[in-house]
Structures are given as C-alpha cells and as structure tokens.
Amino acid sequence: MxxxxxxxxxxxxxxxxxxxxxxxxxxxxxxxxxxxxxxxxxxxxxxxxxxxxxxxxxxxxxxxxxxxxxxxxxxxxxxxxxxxxxxxxxxxxxxxxxxxxxxxxxxxxxxxxxxxxxxxxxxxxxxxxxxxxxxxxxxxxxxxxxxxxxxxxxxxxxxxxxxxxxxxxxxxxxxxxxxxxxxxxxxxxxxxxxxxxxxxxxxxxYKHKEGAKTCEECDKEQEIERxxxxxxxxxxxxxxxxxxxxxxxxxxxxxxxxxxxxxxxxxxxxxxxxxxxxxxxxxxxxxxxxxxxxxxxxxxxxxxxxxxxxxxxxxxxxxxxxxxxxxxxxxxxxxxxxxxxLTERVEAQHNQELLDWLSPLELSKRHYEIRSSRLPKSGMWILQHDSFLKWSSDSPASRALCCYGDPGAGKTFIASLVIDTLNESKDAEPNIGLAYVYCDYRDQIQQTTKNIIGAIIKQLLMQLPTTPEEITAIWQKHQKDKIPLELVEVNEALRITCKSFNRTYICLDALDECQSFQELLTFLQQAPSSIHLFSTGRNLVEPFFRKKFEHAYTIRIKAKDSDIQMLIQKYINEDREKDPDIMDKRLEQDVMTKISALSKGIFLLPVLQIRTVLDERSIRDREEALNTLPPNLEEAFGITIERIQRQPQAWAQQATKILIWINLAERPLSIDELLEACAIREDDHNLDTRGFPSRGTFLDCCLGLAVIEKETSTVRLVHFTLQEYFKTKDQILAQKIQEGHDAIARACLTYLMFRSVTTNTSPQALLDSNRSEAETRTPSYFLLDYAACQWGHHVRKSSCLQRSTIDATLKYLHMDLQGRMRSHSLLCRNLNIAHQDVRSFSIVHISAYFGIHQILLELLETDQVDIDSKDN
Missing domain, CATH: 3.40.50.1580 (Nucleoside phosphorylase domain)
Structure with a gap:
C-alpha cells in the first residue's frame, strides 16, 4: 500500500x-x-x-x-x-x-x-x-x-x-x-x-412464489425466452x-x-x-x-x-x-x-398520489368559474337570514341546512357565496375545515357517493399540515393489494379526517343533479357530529332532506327583484358599449320593468328574455320583442330554438350539431374536442382543419343556449333545465334524440378510421400534441380519446340505427388490429385492462361491453368471430 x-x-x-x-x-x-x-x-x-x-x-x-x-x-x-x-x-x-x-x-x-x-x-x-x-x-x-x-x-x-x-x-x-x-x-x-x-x-x-428464496419453484412456462x-x-x-x-x-x-x-x-x-x-x-x-x-x-x-x-x-x-x-x-x-x-418534494408526490386515489373529481375550477360570474353584492340576503345565522352559530339546534327552490332561481350562486363566506370565517376561527362539491348532471358516471365523499376528504386533507397516519395506512394497503376503496372505508377515512378539525363545513350544491343523492344524504346522516352540512337543490330535495335530518333548517331560494335588476342592467350596459344607438332611456326602463315583473323569482328566464330583446337590431324591433316575451322557461326555450332555426342554414346546422354533441355526450367536452367534432364529415379520410369553425365565435349560432366554462375550457348547456326540455320534447331542434346518438356514433367511427389515426404512431403521441398546433391548423386529435372510449355507447343509445351506422361499426371492428390499435389501446386503458391483455380483448368482447346487441348479432352471423374466445 x-x-x-x-x-x-x-x-x-x-x-x-x-x-x-x-x-x-x-x-x-x-x-x-x-x-x-x-x-x-x-x-x-x-x-x-x-x-x-x-x-x-x-x-x-x-x-x-x-x-x-x-x-x-x-x-x-x-x-x-x-x-x-x-x-x-x-x-x-x-x-x-x-x-x-x-x-x-x-x-x-x-x-x-x-x-x-x-x-x-x-x-x-x-x-x-x-x-x-x-x-x-x-x-x-x-x-x-x-x-x-x-x-x-x-x-x-x-x-x-x-x-x-x-x-x-x-x-x-x-x-x-x-x-x-x-x-x-x-x-x-x-x-x-x-x-x-x-x-x-x-x-x-407472473409473481414470485411466496416464501421461496430462489426461482427453482417458479413456473418455467412463464419465463421469457431470450x-x-x-x-x-x-x-x-x-x-x-x-x-x-x-x-x-x-x-x-x-x-x-x-x-x-x-x-x-x-x-x-x-x-x-x-x-x-x-x-x-x-x-x-x-x-x-x-x-x-x-x-x-x-x-x-x-x-x-x-x-x-x-x-x-x-x-x-x-x-x-x-x-x-x-x-x-x-x-x-x-x-x-x-x-x-427534497424530503418535502417526495412527501408532496406521495400526498398527491393519495389525493388522486381518493377521488377523480376536481372541484376548485368549477367554484372559481361560478364565483367569477356571480354579480357583486347579489344574494347577500342569505347571509342575514335567520336560519343561516342559527346554522352557522356555535351551537345550532341542527347541523344541517337545506336551501331549495325552482330551476334557475340562483341556488348555485348562493352556494358559491356561502362557500366564500365560510372560507373567510376560517381566518377568524382556527381549526375549521371546509369542503364543497358542485354536483353536475353532465358527470353522472363519476358522481358516486364514494367519489363525492372522497373529494370532500381530499379537500380537508389539503388543509392539514400532514396527512393522518391512519389515512396513509389505508392508502398503502390498497396500493399493495390493488383493491378498490369500499364505502365503509371512505366513512372511516372521513371520521379520521374530521378529528383534526373542531368543526367541518360541507357544502353540496345541486343535489338533484346527483342520481345517488338519497344514498349520499343517508351516508352524511351517519357522519361525525362535528360536520355542518349545507346543501342546495330543487324543491324535490327538501322532503328527503327533512326526512334524514329531522330538525334541519330550510330556506326557500327565490331570486330577489334587486338582484334580477342588477343582472338585467349588466346585460344592458354590455349591449350599450357595443352599440349605444339602439337602446334609449325609455326602452331601458321598459325592459327593466317588464322583465323584472315576468321573472317569477328565477334568474334563467330573464337571461333568455333579455337575450331575445337585445338580439334585435333596432329600437322598434326591440320594443316589439319586449311585448311578446315568453312568460315561462319552456316557452323561452321554444322561442330561442325558433330563432336559431330562422338563422342562415349554415348557422342553424352548426347550432344543431353543437347542441346535439353537448347534450348527448357521455362526459363534458372540451372546446378543442367540440371544434374537431364540428369538422367531421362522413366521407372524410382525415381530419381536415379547414372545417374548424372559428374558435372565438363558434357558439354564437346557439344564441346563448351553449356556454363556455373558462376555468375548465369545457362547453355546456346554459342550464340543466334545457337538457330536461330537450328530453321532454325527445328532440334537439329538428333532430330526434335517437338520431342524434346515431349521428355522433357515425362521426366517432369516421374519426377512428381516419388514415392518420390508423397508422402506427402511438396514441400518446397524438394526445400529447402541443395545444398550439390547433392554432396553426395542424391536427392535434383532441377528440381521439372520446371517440375511442364512447362510440359504442352512442350506438347502443340509438334505437333507430341507420344502415350506414351499422356498416361503419362493422367496418371499424373488422379492421386489422394493427389499424385499430391506437383507438383500441385507449379503450383498454379507460377500462383498466392490463397492457398484456389488450390483444385478447376481442371485437366480441367490445360489442358485449358496450351492449350493442344488433352489432353483436351481425358479427356472429358472419362466422368471422369466435364466440368462445377468451381474454386473460
């Protein structure tokens, strides 16, 4: 050395x-x-x-x-x-x-x-x-x-x-x-x-034989040959x-x-x-x-x-x-x-995985969207209401408050105001928890009791300096065993989380838009006593609420005249900025008086009425429109639809396509997805970006019946009641509901057979395309995931399948798997099918999963499928 x-x-x-x-x-x-x-x-x-x-x-x-x-x-x-x-x-x-x-x-x-x-x-x-x-x-x-x-x-x-x-x-x-x-x-x-x-x-x-020190006892058939x-x-x-x-x-x-x-x-x-x-x-x-x-x-x-x-x-x-x-x-x-x-980063990553595991629901953007559109100082009366003051006091007689009312009465805006008020009160009183959920008729699949409570727990955990060890233990057990979270464990997780707060406020908006709201109320009835529950919903929710919470406080929600007048004034001011020559003082006063008188305590009707008046292009035409205003929501929807159909043919057709897609889609659609949907023609072989409508104005043809949620970049109907109106009429503008599903199914199948989609590029390469490509008119394939995962649901829901839709379905299913691999992989990922099982998930399995019986029968009649084929 x-x-x-x-x-x-x-x-x-x-x-x-x-x-x-x-x-x-x-x-x-x-x-x-x-x-x-x-x-x-x-x-x-x-x-x-x-x-x-x-x-x-x-x-x-x-x-x-x-x-x-x-x-x-x-x-x-x-x-x-x-x-x-x-x-x-x-x-x-x-x-x-x-x-x-x-x-x-x-x-x-x-x-x-x-x-x-x-x-x-x-x-x-x-x-x-x-x-x-x-x-x-x-x-x-x-x-x-x-x-x-x-x-x-x-x-x-x-x-x-x-x-x-x-x-x-x-x-x-x-x-x-x-x-x-x-x-x-x-x-x-x-x-x-x-x-x-x-x-x-x-x-x-293939897992190692438990307890074995070597691989001598492992199955050699499972070994990869090299x-x-x-x-x-x-x-x-x-x-x-x-x-x-x-x-x-x-x-x-x-x-x-x-x-x-x-x-x-x-x-x-x-x-x-x-x-x-x-x-x-x-x-x-x-x-x-x-x-x-x-x-x-x-x-x-x-x-x-x-x-x-x-x-x-x-x-x-x-x-x-x-x-x-x-x-x-x-x-x-x-x-x-x-x-x-570094430690904080690792812990933050683990916490994020835990939070994502609790619930897929993302709620903050929805709250910011609603809050940003709420009129300043509107709805303040609720905060002075006797029932609200008692419920929010230190020792209320009941820990539950239900605010109910007619469709369009402003219940969601009231909920956002209450949430903001409770959030501000947390600063004065430490150790208060707050969580909220805005139920949405468009998201019924994910809107389960388990996911809603999971979203509540997620929000509460984010307010704590550290995640309780018991919650982490539940998560780690499920990660290890790869088993889904059960409702009883969600209940335990909520109990553990609430122990960290002196009081916990839970706010649920639009309970009637949640199909499982009765189960949800039953669950919350048994929740820890430190929880104070605030909810809104239509009139039908109130009796169920009283049944679950015997001494619950209740408040009937009606739009106040002063709030409605603020809303009308907002529209008038915006209109005057664009064109001051077609709104004089006398007409402004008449509009304010007449629409306020017809409002019947709801906001939605004045919105439709003021749009009807302001869309006219002269004072005289506006006065005539004011004198023939629809007296209720149903007639207001009907008149708006008539106005849409009186537009130039191209505008009316685009409005029909947009409203069909928004109303019948299996989940909320992003702006980019909807733009691509509008561009599809049944004889297209590739996505042609020249067919995209203008991103800034493409909803103008819907005359206010479709709106953009800026925070989430999704498009929705102006209100849940419009979907109910379409359902009652069994048609969207001039097209039957069943025909709408048929049209969406064909559009999805056309999309999935685009040459650029059936090439060998990976699906993620498409989905990860830079959003800026859309601005340069380069296809980014935003609709690919929706088309791949939802086409079969639209085929099933169309009880009047056109032959062209059946042929398109069979053509897609009979494609070589390599050609379908891009869309097939996305469907399998959506269904949590393991990567190695993708190829064995056959067209028979796909048809059975979607429940498209007519297609399945046609497949079997061709003798080109194996009815006994098995997946893994």
Missing part, C-alpha cells in the same frame, strides 16, 4: 452505496493508498484512496440508509475534505428494465451507463412529477447531464468497442487473480458470473437511468415507471443537479418480485471494471483544467435546507 498523497492531488470522486460496491471499486485500483492525511471536522465519511492509471481516486461509501438524501450529504462532506475533486463516478448495482421489443436485451451482470438524450440528461427522477387531467403520472424530475469530459470519454470507449472488445473481461480476470476471497468467499455468492442458468426473466404479470449469448462477457448499454427514493420490486410497476429507461437506482437523484458525475450501474436483478442478492457482487464488479476502463481513456490534463466540484456544488453548503426541500 502506497502512502497517501496530499488531499489536493485527488481529482476523481467515486461514490458507492453498499459495502459490496466499495469492495469492487477497491479491487479495480491499480494502487491503493493509505488513509487521508487530513479530514474535515464535519466529514464523517470513510474513504479508500488510490490510483487508476494517472488518476488519483477517492472512494466513498454511503451510510447504511442510502438514497438521494444520504448521497448528497456524503458528497458534500467529501468535497469539504478533498477540494480538488473535479468529477464524480456513481458506480454500483441497479435493477434492469429489459425491453426486448425496444431493442434492450439487458441481462444480469450487464452494465448500464447514463447518457443524455433529447428528453433527459442521462438520469430521470421518476418519483417526482404531477398527475394529468386524465389521471396519468407525468415525471418532471429533469436532472443535469454528466460533464462533457466524461461524455467524450464514454463516446471514445463506444468507438473503441466497435473495433475491438471491451477491456472489462480482462479487468475481471485480473481481479480474480489478485483477490482470491472474491472468487471463493467464505459465505455468500462470489464476484464471478453466476451462470446463464441462474438468469431468469419472467412475464411481468436468444443465447456467445459468451458470458457483460454487454454495455447506454441510455437513461431512472433514479428515485423507493426500491422497485414489481415488474408491472417497473415497466410503468421505467418507460424509456434501462435501469433503476436510488442515489443519483440527490446529486446530478449539483455534482458533475456519471452514473454506472451493473444489473443485479430485473426490479421484479423475483429479485434476490445472488448477482449483486458480480454486477458491482462489472460496473467497477467499466469505470476503470473509462478512466483509462479520460485525459488527466483535461480533468485538471475543469473547475473544482466543490465550487460547482456551492449550493450543498446549505445541505440541511436542500435535504428538507
């Missing part, structure tokens, strides 16, 4: 996480040096010093509780002692992510080297990101690239290996000669190759490495989190942004349930051997000219702060 050099002579920091990795690193040193001459008083690391070629190396092993935080701490301390270190090598073991179809035939003992691509800097932090509107986790942990001098050395090695074999096998043989205990250890596996017969890769869905290699020398793979804070032991999780990566590891995420380093990993397992420690020693030494070969081609002089890593890593002088931030 040679004497230690001065600390300033060491320029390479070699980081390992485990003792077996440190042993492998020490084994590849050309010369090992004695202990450091000096160590900083705050440096508690243990070091091995030595040299490889002309490079002097510091090997540091992390504390036992390894991960990104301890890696950052260890490196910070190392740089306080060895200030001349220029670069770092993170060398050790990792869990492989084999992808034979993607060309990554990774085997145990192979080496993975981090290399930047167009997306990541060589390492991706997979457990830090956000959830998308569709529920998918999108990693956002972009980490810096390795230093250029190391990337150049990596590229040089790659070029050399194209001409001659890697020197790694020779380095391994030298280790065997000089380290006999690594060849024949007293216990545990050796540092030699463990034999291809002990390298097993199983199907992702071509034999000519020798046992390790392959070198270059690409992205996934780094995070958890050990991956599940193949399906591996494939989901490690998409486009080659292996998993646990230290790099703590260093890559601040420490100039390269990550090198030997593959010791496949990050699945079959993982064991047999290959760890060999994987550690293959990674170390590659690191040695890399240093042999890294120029010494070029290294000395680099800035010192301690300077680059100046931010780590405040390591405690950085560790806190």
């Amino acid at each position: 040679a004497p230690a050099l001065g600390n300033d002579e060491y320029t390479v920091g070699w980081i390992t996480a485990l003792a077996l990795e440190a042993a492998a690193a020490e084994a590849v040193l050309d010369i090992e040096h004695e202990e450091p001459q000096w160590q900083h008083e705050n440096d508690f690391n243990s070091y091995t010093l030595g040299s490889i070629g002309k490079h002097n190396v510091v090997i540091v092993s992390l504390p036992e509780r390894y991960g990104p935080i301890s890696a950052a701490m260890a490196v910070s301390q190392m740089l306080s002692t060895f200030k001349s270190i220029r670069i770092g090598l993170m060398v050790g073991i990792g869990g492989g992510i084999p992808n034979l179809e993607g060309g990554h035939d990774i085997r145990l003992g192979d080496v993975v080297v981090s290399r930047p691509d167009n997306t990541f800097g060589g390492v991706k932090q997979y457990d830090f990101g956000k959830r998308t509107a569709g529920g998918l986790f999108q990693p956002q942990g972009f980490l810096n690239s390795p230093p250029r001098i190391l990337l150049n050395a990596v590229n040089k090695l790659k070029r050399m290996h194209l001409r001659r074999p890697s020197d790694v096998p020779n380095i391994l043989r030298e280790i065997e000669k000089s380290n006999p205990l690594m060849v024949e250890p007293k216990q545990g596996p050796s540092y030699l190759h463990q034999g291809p017969e002990n390298d097993h890769l199983f199907q992702p869905t 071509p034999p290699r000519n020798d046992q020398d390790p392959f070198i793979h270059y690409g992205t490495i996934a780094s995070g804070n958890q050990v991956i032991k599940d193949a399906e999780t591996r494939d989901r989190l490690g998409k486009d990566c080659l292996c998993f590891e646990m230290e790099a995420a703590g260093l890559m942004n601040d420490f100039p380093c390269l990550v090198i990993r030997g593959i010791c397992d496949y990050a699945d349930s079959h993982k064991n420690k047999r290959w760890q020693n060999y994987a550690a030494v293959t990674a170390a051997a590659y690191a040695k070969e890399l240093l042999q081609v890294t120029p010494v002089q070029g290294l000395k000219e680099l800035p010192m890593a301690a300077g680059v890593m100046r931010k780590l002088q405040t390591i405690d702060e950085n560790i806190t931030k």
